[in-house]
Amino acid sequence: MSKKKLLLLSTGGTIASVASDDGLVPGESGEQLIKMMGSLPYDITVKDVLSLDSSNIQPEEWAVIAKAIYNARHDYDGIVVSHGTDTMAYTTSMMTFMLQGINLPVVFTGSQVPMNVVLNDAQSNMKLAFAAAANCDPGIYLAFDRQVMRGCRAVKVRTTAFNAFESVNFPVVARVTSDGFEIHVHNHQQHSECQLNTKVDSNVSLLKLFPGFDPSLLEVLAQNGCRGIVIEGYGLGGMTFIRRNLVGAVGKLIRRGIPVIAASQCLYERSDLTKYEVGRQALLEGAISAHDMTSESAITKLMWALGQGMNLQQVTNFFATDVAGEVTLSE
Numbered sequence: 001m002s003k004k005k006l007l008l009l010s011t012g013g014t015i016a017s018v019a020s021d022d023g024l025v026p027g028e029s030g031e032q033l034i035k036m037m038g039s040l041p042y043d044i045t046v047k048d049v050l051s052l053d054s055s056n057i058q059p060e061e062w063a064v065i066a067k068a069i070y071n072a073r074h075d076y077d078g079i080v081v082s083h084g085t086d087t088m089a090y091t092t093s094m095m096t097f098m099l100q101g102i103n104l105p106v107v108f109t110g111s112q113v114p115m116n117v118v119l120n121d122a123q124s125n126m127k128l129a130f131a132a133a134a135n136c137d138p139g140i141y142l143a144f145d146r147q148v149m150r151g152c153r154a155v156k157v158r159t160t161a162f163n164a165f166e167s168v169n170f171p172v173v174a175r176v177t178s179d180g181f182e183i184h185v186h187n188h189q190q191h192s193e194c195q196l197n198t199k200v201d202s203n204v205s206l207l208k209l210f211p212g213f214d215p216s217l218l219e220v221l222a223q224n225g226c227r228g229i230v231i232e233g234y235g236l237g238g239m240t241f242i243r244r245n246l247v248g249a250v251g252k253l254i255r256r257g258i259p260v261i262a263a264s265q266c267l268y269e270r271s272d273l274t275k276y277e278v279g280r281q282a283l284l285e286g287a288i289s290a291h292d293m294t295s296e297s298a299i300t301k302l303m304w305a306l307g308q309g310m311n312l313q314q315v316t317n318f319f320a321t322d323v324a325g326e327v328t329l330s331e
Contacts, residue, residue, distance in 0.1 A: 002043075003041060003042050003043040004042050004043065004077045004078065004133075004134040005042070005043045005045075005075075005076050005077050006042045006043065006044050006045070006076055006077060006078050006079070006080060006130060006133050006134060007044070007045050007046075007047065007072050007075070007076045007078075007079045007080070008030050008033070008034065008044055008045070008046045008047070008079075008080045008081075008082065009030070009047055009049045009065070009068050009069070009072075009079060009080070009081045009082070010029065010030030010033065010046065010047070010048045010049060010050075010051075010082045011049050011050040011051070011052060011054075011057070011061075011065060011081060011082060011083050011084075012026030012050055012051040012052040012053060012054070012082075012083075012084060013026060013052075013053065013054050013082060013083050013084025013085065013088075013110045013111075014084055014085060014110060014111055014112065014113070014114055014122075015028075015033065015082050015083075015084075015109075015110045015111040015114060015115055015122045015125070015126070016028040016029075016030075016032075016033060016051070016082060016114070016115065017053075017114045018114065018116065024114065025053070026051045026052060026053060026084075027051075028114075028115060028116065029046075029048050029051075030046035030047065030048050030082065031046050031048075033046075033082065033115050033122075033126065034046055036115050036116065036123070037123055037126060037127070040127070040130060042130055042134060044130070045076070047068065047072075049064060049065060049068050050064065050065070052084070053084055053086075054083055054084025054085065054086045054087040054088060054091070054110075055084070055086050055087060057083070057084070057087050057091060058202075059094075059200050059202045059303070062091060062094045062095070062098065062198065062200070063098075063198035065081065065091065065095070066094075066095060066098040066099055066196060066198050067196065067198065069081070069095070069099060069102070069106055070099060070194065070196040073102065073103055073104055073194060074103075076104065077104065077133070077134060078104055078105045078106070078107065078130075078132075078133025078134055078136075079104065079105070079106045079107070079133060080107050080108075080109065080126070080129045080130055080133050081106065081107070081108045081109075082108075082109060082110060082126070082129075083108050083109070083110050084110055085110045085111070085112065085144075085156055085164055085165075086156065088108055088110055088142060088154075088156065088165075089142065089151075089154045089155050089156055089165070089294070089296045090296045090299075090300060091108065092108050092140055092141070092142045092151025092152065092154060093151060093152045093294070093296045093297040093300040093301070093326070094200070094300040094303070094304065095108075095140045095151060096140050096151055096152040096297070096300075096323065096324045096325075096326055097197075097300060097301060097304040097323060097324075098196065098197055098198050098304065099140065099194060099196065100194065100195060100197075100323060100324060101192055101193060101194040101195065102138055102139065102140065102194045103138050103193075103194055104133075104138050105132060105133050105134075105135075105136040105137065105138055105139060105141060106133070106139070106140050106141065106151075107129040107130075107132040107133045107136070107141045107142070107143050107148070108129070108140075108141065108142045108143070108151065109125045109126060109128065109129035109142070109143045109144060110122075110125065110144070111125050111126075112160060112161070112162055112164055121145065121162045124145075124146070125143060125144055125145070128143045128144075128146060128148065128176060128181075129143040131176075131181045132148045132173075132174060132181075135174075135181060135183065136148065136173065136174060136183065136187075137186050137187035138187065139151075139187045139324065139325075140152065140324070141173060142154040142165060144163075144164060144165045145162050145163045145164065145165070146175055146176040146177075147165075147167070147172045147174070147175045147176075148172065148173045148174040148175065149165065149166075149167035149170075149172055149173060150167065150170055150173055150185075150325050150326075152293075152294070152297045152324060152325060152326035153167050153168055153169065153170040153294060153297070153325070153326070154166070154167055154168070154294075154296075155168050155267065155294050155296060157267070166267075168267055168268060168292075168294050169268060169269065169270070169292040169293075169294075169328065170185075170325070170328075171184060171185050172184060172185070173185045173187075187325070197304075197308070199304075199307035199308060200300075200303040200304050200306070200307035201227055201228075201303055201306035201307045202303055203225050203226055203227045203228075203306075204226065204227060204228045204229065204230070204299060204302055204303055204306065205221050205226050205228075205229045205230070206229075206230045206232070206295060206298075206299045207229060207230070207231050207232065208231075208232045208265060209231055209232060209233050209234060209239060209240070209246070209265070211240075212244070213240065213244065213246060214244065215240075215244055215245055215246040215248070215249035216249070218246075218249045218250065218252075218253055219249065219252070219253075222253055222256065222258055226258070227258060227306050228258060228259045228260075228261070228302045228303075228305075228306050228315070229253070229258070229259075229260050229261065230260075230261040230263055230290065230295060230298045230299050230302060231246075231250070231260060231261070231262055231263065231287075232263050232264065232265040232295060233262050233263065233264060233265065234264075234265060235264060235265075235266065239262070239287075247285055248285070250285050250286075250287055251285030251286065254285060254286035254287070254312065255286075257311065257312045258312075259288055259302065259305075259306075259312055259315040259316070260286075260287050260288065261287070261288050261289075261290050261298050261302055261319065262287040262288065262289055262290060263290035263293065263295055263298050264290075269292060270291050270292035270328070286312075288315065288316050288319050289319070290319070290327075291319075291327050291328060291329060291330075292327060292328045293326055293327045297326045297327075301318070301319065301323075301326065302315070305318045305319075
């Protein structure tokens with residue numbers, strides 16, 4: 001039986017970091033990472049795409065990563081992308097939109113401890129990612145601490161622990177147990193040929209509502225070129241309308257054609273603007289529900305939508321569409 005042909009795209013991050021006078025900095029190449037892994041049962045090709053701490057990975061780098069994946073999509077059985085943990089959930093969410101209909105498994109991974117440290121989590125995470133790239137259905141995934149998650153559902157929830165990521169509002173796709181690599185969720189979505197589309201508009205904001213929040217800040221954002229906002233409201237997505245009328249400020253933006261997405265500060269479950277008055281008032285003003293999307297997925301979906309030149313109604317329709325499993329929509 002021939003070995004699966006896999007590609008490693010290296011972008012830096014903790015997994016590839018080395019000690020310096022300025023702290024940990026990416027320094028290991030993809031080839032060096034593979035060499036430290038020992039023998040693996042795959043035919044692996046390596047390409048260094050970037051060498052950055054993921055805090056420095058931005059929309060320009062997303063385009064570079066997406067193009068590298070797209071250009072290699074017909075040459076391999078699966079692709080692994082090594083990436084820093086801090087913004088990995090944003091990257092995997094954006095890849096979901098930039099690479100709709102991807103024809104092979106693309107698995108992002110990283111580590112909390114560099115590969116060159118004896119007691120690291122890098123080797124196990126990388127082995128997991130290769131197993132996922134060799135066995136999972138086509139799609140964008142994040143593999144970490146013996147679990148494989150849908151990329152647009154993953155969130156970093158811990159800063160130093162090895163179980164840094166969780167799959168939010170969606171089951172873990174696969175995991176490693178004493179019985180081996182077990183797939184629990186299959187991707188049955190049907191897509192046409194993958195289309196690369198890296199156009200995004202990063203003139204957006206992600207705000208967390210708190211008691212006393214000044215609604216006039218929304219107008220300041222709009223005056224400074226902000227073209228869309230995701231607001232993490234209370235509970236099911238509620239927003240203040242007494243004394244500090246955030247709902248009214250949202251309505252003003254929407255009437256100017258600026259979409260406002262109502263998400264929840266709560267990590268789990270959904271936003272639902274229909275249940276309480278504080279949500280219904282926002283809904284009446286035209287706020288768009290994020291449903292059960294992660295904030296990472298909501299902001300990247302908004303950036304991608306605006307990058308396509310979508311108007312307010314088109315953005316509204318787009319957020320009522322499940323592109324690749326990023327949202328659970330009510331019947």
